Amino acid sequence: MAKEYDRRNLDFILKEVLDFGSLCSHPYFADYTPDMFDMVLDSAESIAERYLRPHFVDTDRHPAELIDGTVHVHPSTEAYVKEMGESGMIGSTFSYEKGGQQLPSTVGGAHEFIRGAASNSIVMFTGLTNGAAHLIASFGSEALKAEYVPNMLNGRWTGTMCLTEPQAGSSLNDVSTQAKDLGNGTYAIKGQKIFISGGDNQFSENIIHLVLARLEGAPKGTKGISLFVVSKRRKENGTWVSNEVTSLGLYHKMGQKGTPALHLSFGDKGDSIGYLVGEPNKGLSYMFQMMNEARLGVGMGGAYIASAAYHFSKQYANERSQGRKLSNKDPETPPTLIKNHPDVQRMLYFQKAIVEGAMGLLFQSFMWEDYSKCLTGEEAENYHTLLNLMTPVAKTYPAEMGLQAVNQGVQVLGGYGYTEDFPLEQMARDVRIMSIYEGTTGIHGLTLLGREIPANQGKALKLLVNLIQKDIEEAKKQTTIQAYAEELEKEVAKLGQVTMHKLKIAAEGKPELFLADSTLYMELFGLIVVAWQWLKQGTVASKALAESPSVLDKEFYQDKLHTMKFFYHYEVPKALGLNKRLMDTENLTVFES
């Protein structure tokens, strides 16, 4: 199979565009040198090579099964999780204090990108374990931390997040799992959770569920939700016994079949014991820490599956001969490679533009996360604000556009793309979940326009526009891309107008109308910030070309510039239609009832 990503491109984004090596100059990351970051990425390639890529197709053909109450996942999963634990990569980005290696999230994210591109479902086991352990490490008591975190980070135990319930879906207001205080620091947990990824497996010694539930008498709504650690097995008198976490059923999914999604029951007979994490009724705020990390992870899923689909379909187009060039009517000549058909080029550049633009956005977000850790005071706070603004976008753009990109990858292969003989159809099924996981696209549209944009008198957007404007000024100095900088400037101004238009409706006290097209606002927002990322990449490529690069580098930078132009000529025009609809006041979706 084609290599699923391009290390040269990843290095370009991390080093030349974002300068992630500069993080090492901050005390928080002072134990690292840029060379060490390279070694971390090399190790990800080694893990992908040994534990993931060889089993990618097989995890789909032999999905997880529920046998006699235990879920059996693909046998390769165990060795992968063990290797990740032993190499210290499950919690590598945790602070030393929390038991991690204090690695920048940007580097941890790149490690994840490389693994996920090779096999996107199995990697969820370590991603979820990371998230669950991070919750305990951040908010748990010293006793909970000592009990759980080390064994989760070393890969012996895995973790999950248990939010969704049958009757509640996306609405966490309606979580109804009960937690009864048993008076001795333990709680009896009772309720059902659905779609629990990694909810059981045959190999982990224990599985640590982070469960949202309500204490007796807690307020209704999200203000009455607490967070509990509920493990599959609990220790009693020194031995491990069942904690009555039961796998009621396994969802049969369209894709991502390597990751079991479970319907779990807790304490049906009253024998499921949990421990409160942090304070009562603050569970949702804790959970949102994990959710936000997980959201960037889902955005990565869209990007790395699309990356794999792009590189595979590009290789196919470079090897498959079919038809003749449009300018050649002579059937006596041999067929040409399909990459020579303009429409195939269009489909390949579309994929490249989406994948590498989305990567720019995601690693930009990870850099902000790192800045918020290694800087202090207002500066750190501003990066945190930017990260909060961008998280729903960096989740949604790669998920939605990744789906479209993979779809074009299938199309490059024609009929073969629809068959199991090639991995494209699996990728198309796998990527479809990303716009549903961790909050659907609709939910994130509401989060962006309804919460992040209006917060603090629009501070986040102002910070973002300032950053973009600086990059526009920088780009204007490069004559080759000046016109694109000016175009982005206009588009950012229009986004500002659309935003003001929507906020005016909010100010009129019409929340339904304000948010009715928030999914389209999200689409526009994603398009503009990825156009910004492309301008940044184009600026770097343009400068590099001016400095007599090597032949190989010259080709790379020219292709970067070409792809930036493709994004501006083929993708940015879509803003015209989105702006028109978003400024339009015709109400067609909000009804009185």
Add this chain to the structure above:
Amino acid sequence: MAKEYDRRNLDFILKEVLDFGSLCSHPYFADYTPDMFDMVLDSAESIAERYLRPHFVDTDRHPAELIDGTVHVHPSTEAYVKEMGESGMIGSTFSYEKGGQQLPSTVGGAHEFIRGAASNSIVMFTGLTNGAAHLIASFGSEALKAEYVPNMLNGRWTGTMCLTEPQAGSSLNDVSTQAKDLGNGTYAIKGQKIFISGGDNQFSENIIHLVLARLEGAPKGTKGISLFVVSKRRKENGTWVSNEVTSLGLYHKMGQKGTPALHLSFGDKGDSIGYLVGEPNKGLSYMFQMMNEARLGVGMGGAYIASAAYHFSKQYANERSQGRKLSNKDPETPPTLIKNHPDVQRMLYFQKAIVEGAMGLLFQSFMWEDYSKCLTGEEAENYHTLLNLMTPVAKTYPAEMGLQAVNQGVQVLGGYGYTEDFPLEQMARDVRIMSIYEGTTGIHGLTLLGREIPANQGKALKLLVNLIQKDIEEAKKQTTIQAYAEELEKEVAKLGQVTMHKLKIAAEGKPELFLADSTLYMELFGLIVVAWQWLKQGTVASKALAESPSVLDKEFYQDKLHTMKFFYHYEVPKALGLNKRLMDTENLTVFES
């Protein structure tokens, strides 16, 4: 499961918009009355109810298998094909002369729509048999007709079309299957064909393959392709013997698993006998008759799967409670139905706008086919010209937009949409093939802009614009929709400008640049003609509302008008971006090589 389509809407399009009953006034269809058309549609519902809907999911869970050289398809297929044969519906639209019932294609298409919405893969068996039989009936000798057509139309034998070869894909220039003249009116056929839908099954007494092959010494390219009838079994001395058509393998597909796609070998040991259809070297022109019929069938596939997904997700939204209205922050109130969330409404109206707009376009095309049969002279010819122009569009728009619509249907169900517990994920896998079957979207873009538009000094487009203009004038008389008529007028003018711009590039002798963005031209063209169909539907609804309709009808017409507005406010703005790109001369996909 939710009814997969709305008969009231189908009747609206067929009767109120297109007036298909008026066909009965032409001598060619004089044996029919409008009431009889209703009975035909009722019979389709009965077939769907008895033979298709109950097995829709099961055909996916138990796909066709190749066992000991024979393909075993879902057991329900046999009874369905038999019923279709016995009720005379396999070749119902053939002329009496060709053994059919001379039913309008519009009615036959509606029958197919109802069946396909209930179960989209099994219906291909009769669709392909229809196409193969039509080729023989149209171009075969009297002996061939007598031998094959009756048993195909009565459902005892099924048919296929064998075009694609491993090395050729979409490029029919490179078809290399050989046909050796044996001198006695028979030919020895030797070669391999891939992706042959319905290529084998366990129940048909015989399978009749219509095979493209080259006679010895035939010219290279498409001008040297002949058409042969090659049956699975042939008669020798009164008994049926094998004709050496071998199933080499069965493709494992992402969806449409009820229809086996085969890799077939003909005459590997020299014992496959075929019969020439029509004249030597004219095979491709014959095959295109079948292809064009099949193309409308594939467009129908996009539309009827999207219809099923729409109606199912709408029902789900009407039954599933989750969250509260955006204007209600009180968690004490019970959850609301998800249809009350504006973003869910947007997803539902998007689906409805695509499905019913695509249906308008498809049945408009079928009406033109019928006019080309029942009218004469220049009038008939003009409708034939219009049909040729629209066929690639009526194939591509429903295929591409149907995929997007089904995707939104999945999204309405959230996580459940991704699981096998609901039929949406199957529909999403099934519909994906439609933009590949019978010529990919890219191929149809080339056909539209490269062939149909420039033919006869642009006559087809002129005819179409005249028709559209008449409907615009009619719509302008309705004050409620006047503004939309004016908007369409502007968009049609812009489409004309884009077309002239592209033809100018063609006139400059630059075929590659001319056609580089033909897929986007197709996207724009489809958008505008569906906007036209919506204006027609809106005009009828608007007139009907002025005439004091019943309560139920009033609701129906208001929702029609609403959906028309949705199309103009949410879909038509996409033309802005497409126009911009199509007028843009920056070349990013054509490279010298």
